[in-house]
Amino acid sequence: MTYAVCADVGSTFTKVAVVDLAGGGLIGSASGPTTVGSDVLRGLDAAVAAATVGLGPSDVPWLVCSSAGGGLRLAVVGYEELVTAQAGARVGLSAGARVVHVSAGRLDAAGVSALRAARPDVVLLVGGTDGGDAEVLVGNAGRLARARWRVPVVVAGNVDVRDEVVAVLAGRGVPVSAADNVLPRIGVLAPGSARAAIREVFLRHVIGGKRLSRGPRFGALVRAATPDAVLTGVEALAGQVGGDLLVVDVGGATTDVYSVLTPDERATGPGREVAGTWWRARTVEGDLGMRWSAPGVVAAAGLERLLAPGEGDGLAVAAAALAADPSTLVGAGGAVDRRIAELAVTVALRRHARGGGRGERGARDLRDVRLVVGSGGVLRHGVAGAGAGVLAAALADHAGGWAVPRAPRTVVDVDYVLAAAGLLADGFPVAAAGLLRGLAGTSDR
DSSP: OOOEEEEEEESSSEEEEEEEEEOEEEEEEEEEOOOSSHHHHHHHHHHHHHHTTTOOOOOOOOEEEOOOOOOOEEEEESSSSIIIHHHHHOOOTTEEEEEEEEEEEEHHHHHHHHHTTTTTTTEEOSOTTTOOOHHHHHHHHHHHHHHHHOOOOOEEOOGGHHHHHHHHHHHOOOOEEEOOOSBBTTTTTHHHHHHHHHHHHHHIIHHHHHSSSSSSSHHHHHHEEEEHHHHHHHHHHHHHTTEEEEEHHHHHHHEEEEOOOOOGGGGGGGTTTTTOOOSSEEHHHHHHHSSSHHHHHHHHHTTTTTTTTTTHHHHHHHHHHHHOOOTSSSTTTTTHHHHHHHHHHHHHOOOOOOOOSTTTTOOOOOTTEEEEESSSSHHHSSSSTTHHHHHHHTTOOSSSSSSSSSSSSEEEEEEHHHHHHHTTTTOOOHHHHHHHHHHHTTOOO
16 A cells, blocks of 8 residues: 655644545544654654554655744735735735734835834735836835845735846845735736745745754655645645535634635626635634633633623633643643634634625625534544534624525544645645545545
8 A cells, every 4th residue: 555644743733644645545643742842853753653553664755744833924015005915915824824914015114123023934025016016015125135134035026026126135135035926916816826935935944944853854844834735625625515615723822714715706896806806715813722822712702792691700710721731632621622612713703704804805705605624623632523513603603794604514624634635735636635535525434
């Protein structure tokens, strides 16, 4: 049997899936602590050894994604906040980044200081449609060059001045990569080229820069940031579902929501979004998580009026205790864990669907979603049926300013296959498709 090892090196745990390349069957799995304090390869090698016991030859491909060390932190510097800056932020999220800073217009000294304070791993420099305004994009490149900027920059603005912008940055020693414009025309969002460039920068600069491992082996194994791999898996799953898809992943520090919607020709007419329609989207809620961000869940739920009378104080105390000891196994919190998960999923879905806010541009129509997938340790490892119950509670939310899916099927990714499928999608598409059949409902596996 020919198989591949797919691994997600997370900030807390390393998860391994061993996949039959011929049919996509899951033939082994294991997880263990991520050894960030020493060398992540120690935890990775141990998890792979546990997952491959008795499987024979070890000379097989290893496909690894990583969010260890905080994942990929991205800043966006654009021209207009509601146009290219927003488009750039969307592209960054699709590339698996956590967008930690967005600025629009001309950079000044205060703007550069704010950019430094955000501590990005990568800067996405955008601005202007192709053939349109170039002055701000060129000026911002010059400002970064004069500031002796050393964080990698991906240029994805007006292609008419791309070479000039790259030359300005490279001439002052700024690590720089060029991509196609994220917004070549008003209303047209083109994330592919910039997403690929950000991925390459992540692999080339960020993984090594975080000093997660002493030698070059780990950097050679990593293929993508974990959220980028998951989004690729979500896109592959959407192809099997044949309709709109929604995925919510509840982690210790963030809750990520992914959606793939069927393009609507009406979005190309009058009233379309000037920053482009976001058919394949990811949002990251950094204040919603099961451990580090548990207090943020309670606070956000209070603002959204989701807490029952008298519930807030006790839940806040419990959430603070979880944040103080984030190593507590997910599921060990029992009813508290389930309640925090329900609230995190509900708030995250509200924010994802509402976009910029009620009635504002950026809202996403999720009514036609056919399949809702839940992921994350609290959904996978809780009491049987608890994950489905968390999703059901969120999908019964009719007071959140968004139209819930009308008749979705719900499933929990108990085998954690989305990241593995994303890693397999390019080189082993047949295996990726086979691995996803159970989630898609196209097999009895």
